[in-house]
Each structure stands twice: as C-alpha cells, then as structure tokens.
Amino acid sequence: MIIVIKPGNEAMVHEISQRFANKADVFTHGNRVAIQGADRDCLSAEELAATQEIIENHPAAIQGSRVFHPEDTVIETAHSLIGGDNFTMMAGPCSVESLAHVRKMAAVAKQGGATVLRGGAFKPRTSPYSFQGLGEPGLKFLRQAADEFGMDVLTEVMDEDHVEMVGKYTDIFQIGARNMQNFSLLKAVGKTNIPVMLKRGMSATVDDILNAAEYIAAGGNEQIMIAERGIRTFDNKYTRNTLDVGSVPVLQKLSHYPVIVDPSHAAGHTEFVTREALAGVAIGASGLVVEIHDDPAHAFSDGAQALKPDEFQAMADKAFAIRSLVKPNQKAEVNA
Amino acid sequence: MIIVIKPGNEAMVHEISQRFANKADVFTHGNRVAIQGADRDCLSAEELAATQEIIENHPAAIQGSRVFHPEDTVIETAHSLIGGDNFTMMAGPCSVESLAHVRKMAAVAKQGGATVLRGGAFKPRTSPYSFQGLGEPGLKFLRQAADEFGMDVLTEVMDEDHVEMVGKYTDIFQIGARNMQNFSLLKAVGKTNIPVMLKRGMSATVDDILNAAEYIAAGGNEQIMIAERGIRTFDNKYTRNTLDVGSVPVLQKLSHYPVIVDPSHAAGHTEFVTREALAGVAIGASGLVVEIHDDPAHAFSDGAQALKPDEFQAMADKAFAIRSLVKPNQKAEVNA
Amino acid sequence: MIIVIKPGNEAMVHEISQRFANKADVFTHGNRVAIQGADRDCLSAEELAATQEIIENHPAAIQGSRVFHPEDTVIETAHSLIGGDNFTMMAGPCSVESLAHVRKMAAVAKQGGATVLRGGAFKPRTSPYSFQGLGEPGLKFLRQAADEFGMDVLTEVMDEDHVEMVGKYTDIFQIGARNMQNFSLLKAVGKTNIPVMLKRGMSATVDDILNAAEYIAAGGNEQIMIAERGIRTFDNKYTRNTLDVGSVPVLQKLSHYPVIVDPSHAAGHTEFVTREALAGVAIGASGLVVEIHDDPAHAFSDGAQALKPDEFQAMADKAFAIRSLVKPNQKAEVNA
Amino acid sequence: MIIVIKPGNEAMVHEISQRFANKADVFTHGNRVAIQGADRDCLSAEELAATQEIIENHPAAIQGSRVFHPEDTVIETAHSLIGGDNFTMMAGPCSVESLAHVRKMAAVAKQGGATVLRGGAFKPRTSPYSFQGLGEPGLKFLRQAADEFGMDVLTEVMDEDHVEMVGKYTDIFQIGARNMQNFSLLKAVGKTNIPVMLKRGMSATVDDILNAAEYIAAGGNEQIMIAERGIRTFDNKYTRNTLDVGSVPVLQKLSHYPVIVDPSHAAGHTEFVTREALAGVAIGASGLVVEIHDDPAHAFSDGAQALKPDEFQAMADKAFAIRSLVKPNQKAEVNA
Known part of the structure; x- marks a missing residue:
C-alpha cells in the first residue's frame, strides 16, 4: 500500500x-x-x-508510478537537465571508433544542440564474430571528447562486472534492449548513483519496462530514463523495428521518468530517421538519442541508420522548432 | 515490365x-x-x-508504385485537395446518430479546419449484437450536414451490394481495416470513379496494403488514399492498437498515394489521441481522420476515443502549426 | 443473460x-x-x-459458448461426421485445375482416409494479377470428383453474391482468413443451412474468431467449424505463418464447435507440413485440412506447401495412429 | 567459408x-x-x-549449422542421452522450495520417466519484490534430491558471477528466455564444459536463437540444447505465450542441437499443458521440460502452470507412446 x-x-x-x-x-x-x-x-x-x-491498488512497479511519485523526475547531470519541461538532444556514433573520430562527431552533436554524447565501447552484437567494441580505450576516447566539448557521456554497460569500470567514464549508463530484463545487471546499476537510460526490450510491454526500471529503483537509484527504440512486429521489411510512439504518452502518464525516443534503431535506415525523430518530438518525448556518422558506409556498426552531419543539423533544427510548439514552456538547457 | x-x-x-x-x-x-x-x-x-x-524489377502492385507513377497522386473533391503538398483534416462522429447530431459535429469539424466530414452509417462491429449503424437514413443525414457546411462526405462501404447506393451519398468511400483484403469489395469500388480511403488491416504489411490498393487500381480507379490506423502488436493494454507512424514515410516512398493517419482507432483513448495525431503530422502524413463527439459517454460507438469539440480545436491548431514547420510549401486547401 | x-x-x-x-x-x-x-x-x-x-457473465459470442451450449457440436454431412469424438481428414488441391486433375487428387485423398475433398475455384490472391481460380466450371469439376469417390465438397466462397451459386455445389462453405471479419459474407452464409468452415484471420484473437462465428450463428446456421491455419507473428522467414496449436484446446474449452487444423497454410513449405499436421492431431483437433498435389512445381497456386500423394498417405497413417492414442474413444467415420 | x-x-x-x-x-x-x-x-x-x-554461403552461426556439423549433437550426462534418436523427459518444481519438497517432486518426476530434475534456485522475476529463489541452499537441496533418485540436475544461472558456483551443483545450465541475448552470460557458460539449455527469448527469431547459441559455441562449449517455450504474440488472454511448435522442425533442419519443448511456460495454465506437451512430442522434439507440483495453489512461483503428480504421470505415458509412433527407432535412455 x-x-x-x-x-x-x-x-x-x-x-x-x-x-x-x-x-x-x-x-x-x-x-x-x-x-x-x-x-x-x-x-x-x-x-x-x-x-x-x-x-492499496497500485502497480507492482510502485516507485516508478505516479501514484507514489506524482511529479516528473528531472535528472541533472553536469551539462543537461533531462525530464520535466526540458528537452535534451543526445547524439554520437554507434561505436566509438577512434579518438579523432569521436571528437569529430562530438563537434557535430554539439553544433546541433546536443548536450549528451553517445557512443558504444561495448557492443551487444547478434553474432559473436561481429566487432564487439573497443572496450575501455573506447571509453577514454569518449570521455575525452565529451569533456572537450562540454558534454555528458552516455554509453552502454553490458555486464555486472563492468559497472564500476564503465562508471568511471560515463555520466549516464545505457542498458540495451537485449538486457532490459537482465536483472543482475539492473540490480548492479541500481546500487550506483549514476543516471541510467533503460532501453525498451524488443517485445517488452509497458508494464515490463516499468517493472524492469523498478529493479534499478529498488536498489536506491531513482535517476532513470526510459528509451523507446522500436518494437518487434510482423513487418520489418522496410524499417528495422516499429517505433511505438504511442508508448511515450502512456509511459509518461503511468510513470514520472523521462522518456527518450531513439529513432535510429527504430527506423534502421537513414532516410526514415529524421521523420521518426520528429514524430517522437511531436508526441512529447523528453529528448532524442540519435546516431550520427560522417561516413556511414564505413562505420564500424549500424552505418545504415546513421545521420550525416548536415542531416543531423537539419533534423535537430526541426526537432527544436516542433518542441517549442508542443511544449511552449520548455526551459533552456544547462550548457555549462 | x-x-x-x-x-x-x-x-x-x-x-x-x-x-x-x-x-x-x-x-x-x-x-x-x-x-x-x-x-x-x-x-x-x-x-x-x-x-x-x-x-523489369518492379513491385507486384505496379500501378501504385513510384516506378510506374513517380509523382504524387493528388485527389480533388468538391471541397478538398488530398495529397501532394496539401494537408487535409477529416473529422466527424464514429457513427451517424441523427441529423441534428451530425450537423452539430459538422460545425465543429469545419471550425477546426476540416474539409471532409466522416461518419459511419454501416458499422463493422466485432459482435453481431452491437449497434450496426443507421443504414441509408444515416447517409442522408451525413450528406445533408456536409452540404450545409460545404464539406465532403467520407463513409464506409462494407458490402459489394451497397457500393452503388452508398456512392449516391459519399464523396469518398472508406474501406475498413477488416475488409482490407475483401477482394470482391475492392474490385467493386475499383469500378467506380469515387475516391477511396483504404484502411490498413490490423496485421497487414506495407506490401499487403499496396497489393490491396492495386485491386482498386486494377479496376480503373486510381483515386486512392491509404489510412494508417494502428496495427495489432503484443501490447494493447493501454492503447487500442499500435500507431505505426514509421509506415507513413515508407508508403510515401514506395507509392504515390496520399497517406492519412487515423489517431482515434490507433490510440483508442481520448487522452492519447491528440498526441498521436501530432506525431502523424510531424512524420509527414497528408492528413488526419479524427473522431469527435460532444458527449462521448453517450456516443453510439467508440466514445472512448472521441475528441470533444474543444479538444479537437486545440489539436487541429497544433496540427496545422506543425504541418507548416514540416512542409513549409503547403498549399492552401480548396474551401469552396 | x-x-x-x-x-x-x-x-x-x-x-x-x-x-x-x-x-x-x-x-x-x-x-x-x-x-x-x-x-x-x-x-x-x-x-x-x-x-x-x-x-449473467457470459461471452458476447453467446451462441458459440459452452455456457449456452455445453455439449460438442457434431456436424453431419453425407459422408462425414465432424466434431465430438470423430476425426475427419480433408484433403485436395489448393486450386481446382481441371476435371482430370481433381479426380486424381480425390483418389489420393480418399485413399488416405479423407472424407472431404477440398479445392478452390475462387481464390483470394494477394495480387490482382495472380490466377483467380476457374470459377463455376471449377466447382462442377470438384463436385463431380467428390461424387465419384463418395466424398463431401469443401470450397471457398468469397462473395455474398456467390453464396447461392457456390451453395449448389458444396457441402461445406469455406470462409477464408482474409474474410474472417467480412461481416456481410458471414451474415449471408448464416442464412443458409450449409455447414461453414471459418478460417482464423491472420491476427484474429480467440475472441475475434468466436465473435465472427457468432455472425453466422446469429443468422440461424449453427453448423460451424473453426480452422486454425497459422497466425502472423514476428518470424516468418522459415514458415509462412506460426501454427498456434495452443488455440485448439482453448477454442474447444470456450466453444462447442469442431476445430480443424490446416498445417499447409501454417507451414507453407512441404517439408514442415507433416510434422505440423501431427502436432495438430496430438493436441486434439477434430480434423485436418491438407493441400495435396502430384506435381507441386506446376501447381496453379501454393505448390510449395502441397504434400505429394505418398507424403500425404504417410502423414495420414501417422495422424490416425496418433489420434487413436489421444482419443481412444473415437468413433468410426461415416463412409457411405 | x-x-x-x-x-x-x-x-x-x-x-x-x-x-x-x-x-x-x-x-x-x-x-x-x-x-x-x-x-x-x-x-x-x-x-x-x-x-x-x-x-561460402553459410549462416553467421556457423558452428551451430548443419552445413558445418551435419550429424545430430547428442549430449551425454550421467543419467541421460539428449538428442539424436533419444527422447528425454525433464521435470521438477518451478522453484526449489525445501529439501523435503524437491525430494518428493524428484520421486514423481522419476516415476514418470524423467531422467533430469529441473528446479530454480535463482529466479528471474518480473518484479523485484517477488520471491527471488532460495539461492545456493536451494541448489544443495536440488543436487541431493537428484543424486538420491539417480537423476541429472537442470537449473538456471542468471549471472556471470554465479557460473562457477552454480556449476558445482548442476549437470545442465539453463539460460532463461530473458537472458537469451545476455551475451556476457553466454560467453561465461561457453567457457565451461557443462551442457547448456538455452531458452528462446520471447520475441527471438530462429536466427536470433542460433546466433545466441553461437556465443556459447564460440567459447568452446558445444553441448547446447535449445528450448522452445512459447513466444509473445498478439493474443495472450487464454495462454501465457504462443507455443511455436513449427520452430522445432525448422531448428532441427538448420542446426544439429537437440530441441526441447517447454509446454509449461507456453501454456501458462495447467489445463492446456498436457495437450501442448503432446503437440511438442508429435512434432519431433527431443524432449520435454515440464513443471510439476503436488500443491500448485501454494507453489512459491508459477503454480498455475504446474501439473500435479497424477496429471504428469498421465501426460508422460501419452508422450512416450506418441514418441514411439513418431520416432520408432528411439533408443532407450541411460538410467544409471
């Protein structure tokens, strides 16, 4: 109760x-x-x-629910406010490829209004024989690039044993869609005081996500945001996943966590990323997390869904414009 | 070829x-x-x-494809231009309930910028014991209300034998989601010269829709628009269907038909309709078709998803504003 | 109530x-x-x-429910008893191709224990440019072959206007998956006294099927059987559809109608048809409906899923053997 | 290549x-x-x-493929042969509850022909506030009961850090559906020489499962079996998941690993478990893994899907009978 x-x-x-x-x-x-x-x-x-x-009639995921915590959670990092009336742009390469490259991408991201730099150093690949990420050296490159441009770092942690090490470099942990119900990992990040972006599993219901988030909250870490990145449905011929935009207001009604839209993994093809991003903004997401690359054809991973710098800039401009129509009371972001 | x-x-x-x-x-x-x-x-x-x-390498649905017909189809009715750079608002009650009521709803729709008045006189209900619609008298009420307010009529035809009769009253046939692959009905409307809105079936792939549309085109009727109204996925606890916004740019890339978004059947609950509508506009749909009702609790059908007049007006204002950001070259609609 | x-x-x-x-x-x-x-x-x-x-707490589809009609429906045709403790084999070509061919297939079906000869004369094809069936001449061939071998005819009716004509030739109407919610057609066959096999729609829930069946029952025709033919899920790379065997006991618990399994459309590839058929028998289906062809590579439609005569015979032998283990009280079929 | x-x-x-x-x-x-x-x-x-x-044209999951490894993998444990022409019954409680209880369940399982005793000591529960298992003491009870009755132990490992400890007690690791793409865990069990049962994720395609299995094989552990336990589809009102029996022959065609059917998690309700189990046997699975409980109403977890001892015995008798029809060349199991 x-x-x-x-x-x-x-x-x-x-x-x-x-x-x-x-x-x-x-x-x-x-x-x-x-x-x-x-x-x-x-x-x-x-x-x-x-x-x-x-x-007495409350959801199992009690800490995440509005009945327990009516007001919006707003996460404050060094360079960003996430949630509430704020809108946060997050961008970067799928994989960290080199220091030079991630610096270049950080400049692009920053120019487009991003305050969070994303990049993968540990990659959950479908095949064990695919590139698995640069590991800790990649994290160092990412941290250095973010610091140089005054941005926060967002990067995936795949493994309970890596939580401490990854935590040294990142401002926000990402839990990937495939690990959404890796409860040991959720418990481990729940014991830290680092914000967590929890990505929705491919066939996770809204209740499943909120219960997964509760594993983090149960450990004492309430700085949680949820990312909608497309679900698996019967049709994936032309898009990689099906962006479930409708889940955004549902999650916002039931829980107080910021909801971020990832149009890159949803669309899977550059030509549809911008339009899915704008749909995410129009429906009221608290931010976007977008993959960018200056040479998608030679990206280490997921090049097909990366926006080029000019495409990202154009998308970001429209995104901020739509946001100001949808939420006219938006606060300026912290850009220390 | x-x-x-x-x-x-x-x-x-x-x-x-x-x-x-x-x-x-x-x-x-x-x-x-x-x-x-x-x-x-x-x-x-x-x-x-x-x-x-x-x-030689073209889709089976050849007439609907961009390789055969590269430029956008623009459908011209008495009061609307649909497709191309135009944006069309369509609204009305789920069911036609009475002349007085449909007139009232027409006034609301018109006020919000709608040029098409929707309303069902023949209703495809899951249960045979549910209200099945007013039939032909309902069509007369709908026609009269539309004429009074200078609007086009959009109404569903469920049955090959009704095509001629319904065609006397409507400017646009609606083929419902459950009949998307009722090929006899598709052939029948394909032989008329009345525009057709084909609603996507609950589990129809993009290819399935385009092949269904081809049944209409094969009969000689090329005035086709496609409506995305939500698909069936693994999660329908909080929304009635899953709005597949990502299908909009996919359909627009592959075919030349206008694509309309129906947020009412997708969301299924009023509180989410406006936000799904705006997502549809932001992703580039050529129009919206929205259910409205002044007293949703007593609607003959689907009251739970109807916008009230003031909600509709507020939604429509935002929708037009977002459209002008997304497609700044939008032409004014015909409002004869 | x-x-x-x-x-x-x-x-x-x-x-x-x-x-x-x-x-x-x-x-x-x-x-x-x-x-x-x-x-x-x-x-x-x-x-x-x-x-x-x-x-007072009963399903909307009241006539089909066990609470209204506790005992099994057993459908009696000239040559078959369908439902209850009976097991019925139904087989034949996907399309009726010629009199000679359908006679040949009837002989194969009969030899394997089938008492119902299936064959399509009106074909619901995804593309309007595919073979659409022989029409009424096909029905004549099918009727003649069935009569010669002492079998019942099962064939699809796609169209309200064809109900009377098809009814002259068939012992059992088939309503295809795409027409499961073509309510006008359901009402039309509901007014006849000819048994109906209603195939489950690709994304129809159990409740949807029972409500669709209720449209037939509401018209006065209670001779209904339901066919599970595979549903649409996220994986159709290796099978055409996903056979939902679990729906068989669910449907049998909730309703009194015989439930038939169609392994051909579920599997979509010959190599998996026999095994899916046996799963259907083991779970307790009242019968199978199977596509057969002596020269699948040249079949007019769906050759990839047709069993060859010897494959059909081997499958049928195993099916009857498993049935006798699962339902040892099975009655002998009528083979007049 | x-x-x-x-x-x-x-x-x-x-x-x-x-x-x-x-x-x-x-x-x-x-x-x-x-x-x-x-x-x-x-x-x-x-x-x-x-x-x-x-x-040169082979699947990404090369070690699991028939093109690399044409003959069936047969896994040999102390008391069981799994795969090939063998059929293996595995049964036990969902959770280990006490030594006395798991001994009682072992006796039931053994009596029904099971050679593998399943039981969970670490439970992946949707909610963090649900019972999470007895932990290592539960493993000791399970080991003791299995040894007493001459059976193998099958139990879930959820966590890379527990692999060594769980490995001291178990003959077969279970990787649960939610962890199917927990690649760190897959790599960890891949470095052991203990057989692994990999359960299919709720929305995992056949290719996804085989790629996940490849993570285990890539570490050097080729003793892998795959468990089909139902997938997530649009209809879960009457069953917990949708048993995808059709995946069994597909997996057996593409890979050499034994495929086991879990009817308990698929059906979710006792009344449907036996029938889904028999469907699994009829389609050719190499074994069943079934949950049993003598007092389901008071089970620590998943009581709704547990078979009672007499139900299990009756199911097992039918399962072995159907198996002998489907695979008449079945070898006797090792029962040391």
Missing part, C-alpha cells in the same frame, strides 16, 4: 518507514510511504490518524 | 498498350507502359528503338 | 423466448434461453420460479 | 586451422574447417588440392 501522510505530520513518514524497515520493502517520497505487501490493518490507530489517504 | 518511352515518341505508348491489350494486364501513365508478365523479348525492334528504359 | 430452466418446466423455454422475441436477440438451446442485453430483473416471478440458474 | 577436406587428407584440417588460428575465428569438425571472414582466395594451391568442397 501507499500511505499519504497528512500535512503537518511529516515526522510520521520517517516513523512508519522505520517501523516496517526490517519486515518489508519500504520506500518514501515526500509525504508518501510505500510498504510492499502490507495493508491498512498493519497500521496503528496513531498512524491511521496521521494518514490522509491509503492507496 | 515497365517501358519508359523516349520523349517525342508518345504515340508509341498507345501503340504498345493496344498491341498487348488482349494478352495481358496493360496500364499506361504518361510516357510509361506497364505490361504484366511480359519481358523485353516481347518488344519489336521498332518498339525498342522508341524505348528509353525498361524496368 | 442465459436462463437455465428447471427440469420439468421445458414449456417455459418456449414461453420466455416468445415473450422477448420482438424486444431482443433471443436464442434457445435445450433447457437454456439466451436473451441479449436483458437481466434478472426482466423476469416475472413465475419465470424465476421455473429457473434453475441465471448466467 | 567452410572447407570440406577430401578423404585421406585429414591432416590438412589441422594444418589449415593452425595457419589461420591467429588471424580469424577458426573451428574444425571432422573433415571440415570453418574460417570466419575468409574466402577461397586465402587458400594455397596445396590446400585447394586437398579440398573437396568450399561452402
């Missing part, structure tokens, strides 16, 4: 949570206390007297 | 098509002749001499 | 149904009366006194 | 593989050498002279 404490009784939030701490999963948020598996009968007369409302 | 005739040899278009007329399905468009099942060896030396290019 | 009348009060079944006949959809079965949209409060004290049980 | 060496030139298998060992991924099987990324031009005249055939 979720207990909403009456104004003026805030001390009771602490008291109740202490009383149940060893018996159940207990979480607090403002004047709310969530106690897993308990019900009204567990409360004393004094506790009930201090209670404004008891919500 | 498709034969592209050299400039200055236009007479050859007619000659070749005449020569094959009794042996194969033959279609012409500008300086192009399509002959089903024939190949280069079927042409005489004289014919080859007049030929600029022969395209 | 469904009213179950107490033993000894059977006259009340007629009385109640008469009383509601003009006000609602009313159906009777044995000692049960179903009244759409009515509830307990509509009954008089006398009616309530004669009532053993009132079921 | 795959190089097939001529009979009498077997030494060349070793020579070629040595020559490429440091330049590419190289694998050998019998008289075949697979070299990733190489082609015919990389071979010397002498090597070509010893070559019978070069296969």
